[in-house]
Amino acid sequence: MDQTALFKLSYGLYIVSTAYDGKQNGCVVNTLTQVTSEPARLAVTVNKANLTAQLIEKSGLFNAVVLTQDAPIEHIGRFGFARGADREKYDRGDTQLDENGLPYTKQYAAALFSCKVVQMLDVGTHMMFIGEVTQAEKLDGAEPMTYAYYHQVKKGTTPKNAPSYQKPAQSKKTAWKCKVCGYIYEGDTLPEDFVCPVCKQPASAFEKI
Ligand SMILES: Cc1cc2nc3c(=O)[nH]c(=O)nc-3n(C[C@H](O)[C@H](O)[C@H](O)COP(=O)(O)O)c2cc1C
Known part of the structure; x- marks a missing residue:
């Protein structure tokens, strides 16, 4: 499937x-x-x-x-x-x-x-x-x-609890999750100066998922 x-x-x-x-x-x-x-x-x-x-x-x-x-x-x-x-x-x-x-x-x-x-x-x-x-x-x-529009223009992502969520392996993308608010960034590398758009945490607060 x-x-x-x-x-x-x-x-x-x-x-x-x-x-x-x-x-x-x-x-x-x-x-x-x-x-x-x-x-x-x-x-x-x-x-x-x-x-x-x-x-x-x-x-x-x-x-x-x-x-x-x-x-x-x-x-x-x-x-x-x-x-x-x-x-x-x-x-x-x-x-x-x-x-x-x-x-x-x-x-x-x-x-x-x-x-x-x-x-x-x-x-x-x-x-x-x-x-x-x-x-x-x-x-x-x-x-x-x-x-x-949310995905393509806003570059937004979808958390696990949404019915439409698919694991990064299935969508073939690497992702990084903010350990504080759960925001997900999709990309092979997380920029060093990245700041969480939701809770303003630095890149160090993200883990690879
Ligand atoms: C784009 C997007 C779509 C979502 N769609 C759903 C959905 O249809 N159903 C759902 O249960 N959660 C969905 N979620 C996830 C919930 O909004 C999220 O888990 C939220 O933190 C739940 O908050 P609560 O525990 O305060 O109710 C979606 C999130 C995003 C960003």
């Missing part, structure tokens, strides 16, 4: 957030998709190890913002590489609340959807949540970011 055939699938890029018992959290996903129109329902697949999945299971609620092309790697790192179990992601004074009381940031967001979970499916490493949209709003007029 040629696993790299999976790279031909197209996706967008989103931040899915929730809140439970006073804890707000969210993570970057590429697996959000609309599954029905009447009523409008969205499905998202979140790794069971992610705090976001654990909180959605308890709250029965999630929202999603569509990331815009101009979202910097630092913003994606805040939600897509950092773990809510280790640090507070919604602590920067840019938190808005949607109609279900869930957090999101308006910055780099083309649209917002807030959903009530109507079905949960255990798909192994991940939980699939299907949610009915109770609020839908357009925000920033900027172009939405596609997964391909």
Whole structure:
């Protein structure tokens, strides 16, 4: 089986957030998709190890913002590489609340959807949540970011917890992982003056994976 055939699938890029018992959290996903129109329902697949999945299971609620092309790697790192179990992601004074009381940031967001979970499916490493949209709003007029744009133009990478992750051996690339935040740099050599775009650690904080 040629696993790299999976790279031909197209996706967008989103931040899915929730809140439970006073804890707000969210993570970057590429697996959000609309599954029905009447009523409008969205499905998202979140790794069971992610705090976001654990909180959605308890709250029965999630929202999603569509990331815009101009979202910097630092913003994606805040939600897509950092773990809510280790640090507070919604602590920067840019938190808005949607109609279900869930957090999101308006910055780099083309649209917002807030959903009530109507079905949960255990798909192994991940939980699939299907949610009915109770609020839908357009925000920033900027172009939405596609997964391909994130990789090809932003030179972004994908951590292990994403369903679309493939081991460097399968993608035939050498990679270096930041031991502090988990950011992955792909390349045969890591430049000596490299600084982690997410947590600003120097090259010495990276290990070859
Ligand atoms: C481009 C990109 C796509 C991702 N897609 C998914 C996804 O679809 N599902 C998922 O569970 N994690 C995905 N992740 C990984 C999570 O965002 C990441 O593991 C995050 O640190 C989890 O945070 P949490 O533990 O606070 O929930 C993706 C990350 C990136 C950068």
